[in-house]
Every structure is written in structure tokens, then in C-alpha cells.
Amino acid sequence: MIKKKTGFWLQVALATAVCASTQAAEIDNVEVSDRFCLTCHGTDGQGNIGIDAPRLAGMEPWYLRRQLELFRDGLRGTHPEDLTGQEMQPMAEILSDESIDDIVDWVGTWEYQPAEITLTDGDAERGRTLYQTCASCHGAQGQGNEGMGAPALAGQNDWYLLTQLKNFKAGYRGYERQDQYGSQMRMMAQAIPNEQAMKDLVAYINTLGRPAQSNEENEDMGITSRVGQAAASVALAGSMAMASTQASAQDVIIHPNSGTFPIANAVEVGPEASIIFHSGVTPSPANPNAERGTPAYYGDTETQALSVFTKMKADLEAKGLSMGDVVKMTVFLVGDPALDGQMDFSGFMNAYTQFWGTDEQPNLPARSAVQVAGLVAPLMFVEVEVITAKRR
Numbered sequence: 001m002i003k004k005k006t007g008f009w010l011q012v013a014l015a016t017a018v019c020a021s022t023q024a025a026e027i028d029n030v031e032v033s034d035r036f037c038l039t040c041h042g043t044d045g046q047g048n049i050g051i052d053a054p055r056l057a058g059m060e061p062w063y064l065r066r067q068l069e070l071f072r073d074g075l076r077g078t079h080p081e082d083l084t085g086q087e088m089q090p091m092a093e094i095l096s097d098e099s100i101d102d103i104v105d106w107v108g109t110w111e112y113q114p115a116e117i118t119l120t121d122g123d124a125e126r127g128r129t130l131y132q133t134c135a136s137c138h139g140a141q142g143q144g145n146e147g148m149g150a151p152a153l154a155g156q157n158d159w160y161l162l163t164q165l166k167n168f169k170a171g172y173r174g175y176e177r178q179d180q181y182g183s184q185m186r187m188m189a190q191a192i193p194n195e196q197a198m199k200d201l202v203a204y205i206n207t208l209g210r211p212a213q214s215n216e217e218n219e220d221m222g223i224t225s226r227v228g229q230a231a232a233s234v235a236l237a238g239s240m241a242m243a244s245t246q247a248s249a250q251d252v253i254i255h256p257n258s259g260t261f262p263i264a265n266a267v268e269v270g271p272e273a274s275i276i277f278h279s280g281v282t283p284s285p286a287n288p289n290a291e292r293g294t295p296a297y298y299g300d301t302e303t304q305a306l307s308v309f310t311k312m313k314a315d316l317e318a319k320g321l322s323m324g325d326v327v328k329m330t331v332f333l334v335g336d337p338a339l340d341g342q343m344d345f346s347g348f349m350n351a352y353t354q355f356w357g358t359d360e361q362p363n364l365p366a367r368s369a370v371q372v373a374g375l376v377a378p379l380m381f382v383e384v385e386v387i388t389a390k391r392r
């Protein structure tokens with residue numbers, strides 16, 4: 001019966017689409033918006049298990065906006081096996097930027113509705129252990145992290161969380177490369193071993209309740225998401241604010257190497273640090289006037305490594321990070337024909353030690369270095385890829 005009704009509303013929505021594009025303000029009319037959203041998402045925006053439509057009331061505005069854009073642009077809900085996504089996708093396809101603005105404002109006025117707890121066969125204790133991986137993006141309390149693009153999980157209906165985990169793992173969601181955040185989450189879901197583990201995770205998320213401090217409140221205080229998040233964790237610690245500061249100071253722990261070689265044995269990253277995966281960095285030409293493909297063009301390994309690290313430093317700083325935030329590094333070196341095709345490891349180290357293990361920058365990353373057959377350009381010898389974890 002619900003399915004039939006859905007079909008009916010779908011037609012209504014498509015009919016109003018004409019108004020939406022010619023006169024965006026139409027959607028301000030609550031009656032139109034009602035048909036658009038509440039038919040499926042529940043009369044109070046609490047979600048509707050009958051058609052797998054999630055709770056929208058209380059959703060973070062930035063996340064709501066992104067999902068509407070993803071659906072509209074065909075980056076979500078277009079996989080042939082994604083039956084629930086396909087119900088939503090046409091609803092968003094017809095939205096203009098203005099109507100998305102209006103909807104985000106409108107949904108922002110709805111009162112938060114408590115999450116529905118339906119799951120009976122999940123082991124929350126096991127879920128707590130598994131959730132440690134999730135916390136780095138979704139927050140220790142499942143409160144979400146705008147800086148990481150990861151929405152709040154706490155407070156969402158459990159049946160919906162479970163469907164989404166299955167959809168991510170199966171590749172029905174996060175399948176488009178342009179869907180940067182979705183593909184990130186897809187990777188994470190692929191690492192969840194099976195459905196029982198998903199249920200355990202969701203059972204644990206059910207225990208978190210609604211996060212103490214919502215994003216909107218942070219925005220009202222005019223602070224950025226990162227600071228907001230830190231504020232939230234202090235708030236959660238309540239009167240033990242000092243203890244919380246101490247805990248976050250330990251969020252990145254460097255386990256030293258037993259010898260003197262300037263890399264870490266391991267780096268441990270706690271749940272409150274935000275982890276960022278950076279693409280590989282390659283050198284700029286040392287001598288752009290030289291002919292491409294000649295040794296003078298990129299220079300030797302040391303020259304190239306210096307160029308890579310100089311570029312990396314500027315790039316990290318532009319993102320509000322520093323070389324000291326690098327926790328893992330992978331180094332790709334190509335053999336130099338001038339050295340009988342061997343990689344010039346010591347040349348590389350001469351450049352590396354100018355940036356790591358110095359007095360100004362003592363933090364050492366965990367690191368691997370390998371020789372590869374080739375990189376994107378002839379006589380390019382160095383590419384370096386890093387992962388950073390931002391200490392809060």
C-alpha cells in the first residue's frame with residue numbers, strides 16, 4: 001500500500017518540478033514541501049521504516065545539502081541494485097540550487113526526533129571495539145565531523161544505518177569517483193567483515209544517544225567545525241575538561257625506533273585525531289629550460305626529493321597542517337641510470353633529514369621506501385605519499 005502511495009506522490013513531485021524551476025519560491029510553500037519530503041520521510045521527519053526513508057529532523061545542514069546534491073547530480077541513488085536510493089534520486093533530480101537552500105533552511109526548523117531502535121541481534125560490546133576505526137571520522141560519540149565530511153551516526157534510525165553500511169560495502173553507494181566522501185566511506189565499509197559486525201556496530205551506535213552538542217549550536221557560537229568538535233569533546237568531559245585536554249594531547253603517539261635511523265617504529269593515532277590521506281607528490285623540473293627526458297630536466301634524486309618535500313610542506317601548510325603532522329610516509333624511488341639503475345637512497349636521505357628529525361621538526365613518521373620501475377615522467381626518480389593525523 002505504501003509503495004502505491006509513493007508512486008502517486010512521485011507524480012505530484014514531478015508536476016511541481018515545473019514550478020520549482022520557473023519559480024523557486026514555490027517550494028517555500030510548506031504544502032509543496034510536505035509532499036516532497038514528509039510523505040516518505042515521516043510526518044515529523046522522523047523517518048519511515050516502511051519505505052526505508054531515514055530521519056531528516058536534526059540532520060546537519062551541510063550533510064543534508066551534500067546528499068541532496070549527490071542525488072540530484074546522479075552520484076547517489078543511480079546504481080541499478082540500489083533500490084532505496086532509486087526512490088530518493090528522482091525527488092532530488094528536480095531541485096534547483098535555490099530550492100535546496102530553502103529545503104536546508106526548512107529542515108533546520110524541524111525538531112529533532114528520537115532515533116528508532118529496532119535492532120535486537122547486535123552485540124554492542126563487540127561493536128564498541130569495532131567502532132574505534134569509525135571514531136576517527138564520525139567522532140567518539142558518533143556526533144559527526146564536518147571537517148572530515150562524516151555525518152553524525154548517533155541519533156539516526158538503526159535500520160537505516162544498517163542498510164547504508166550494506167549499500168556501501170556492496171558498492172551501491174560511493175561507487176562514483178567524483179563522490180569523494182562516499183567513496184571514502186565505501187572503502188571503510190569494505191573492511192567490515194560481515195553483516196553481524198555491521199549489526200554489532202549499529203548496536204553500539206544505538207547506545208550513544210543523541211550527541212550532546214549539535215553542529216548547529218557550534219555554528220551559532222561562530223566557531224569552525226574543528227574547534228567545535230574539540231569544544232564538543234570538552235563539553236562531554238563535563239567538569240573534567242582538564243582530563244580531556246590531556247587525553248587529546250596524546251592523540252598521536254610516536255613509538256620510537258630502537259636505533260638512530262630517523263623514522264618511527266610506529267605511530268599510534270587516537271580516535272580524536274583527524275586523518276587525511278594525501279596524494280603522491282612528484283618533483284617540479286629543476287631546470288625547466290633543459291630538454292625533457294634529459295638528466296638535467298628533473299635533476300638527481302637529492303634535488304628531486306628536495307623539490308618534493310618543499311612542495312609538500314607548502315601544500316600541508318595551505319591545509320592548516322605541518323610536516324610534523326605526517327604519521328605515515330611511502331617513498332617511491334626509481335633507479336638512476338647514472339648509478340647503474342640503483343636507487344640513490346642516500347641522496348634521498350640527504351633531503352629527508354632536512355625536514356624530519358630536526359630541532360624545529362622532531363616528529364618522525366612511520367615510513368617505507370621502495371624502488372619502482374618508473375614514475376609518470378622519464379627520469380623522474382621520486383614520488384612521496386603521506387598520511388597526516390591532526391593533533392587537536
Ligand code: HEC
Nearest residue numbers: 006036037040051052053054064067084085087088091103
Ligand atoms: C519517494 C519517497 C521519498 C521522497 C518524496 C523523498 N525522499 Fe528522501 N529518501 C527516500 C529514501 C527511500 C531514502 C534512502 C535512500 C538510500 O537508501 O540511500 C532517502 C534518503 C534521503 C536523504 C539521505 C539521508 C542520509 O542520511 O544519507 C536525504 C538527505 C533525503 N532523502 C532528503 C529528502 C528531502 C529533503 C526530500 C524532499 C525534497 C525527500 N528526501 C523526499 C525517499 C524519499
Ligand code: HEC
Nearest residue numbers: 133134137148149150151161164165181182184185188201
Ligand atoms: C575515513 C573517514 C571515515 C571512516 C573511518 C568511517 N566513515 Fe562512515 N562515512 C564517512 C563519510 C565521509 C561519510 C559520508 C558519505 C557521503 O557523503 O555520502 C560516511 C557515511 C557513513 C554512513 C552513512 C550515514 C548516512 O546518514 O547515510 C554510515 C552508516 C557510516 N558512515 C558508518 C561508519 C562506520 C560504522 C564506520 C566504522 C566501521 C565508519 N563509518 C568509518 C567517513 C568515514
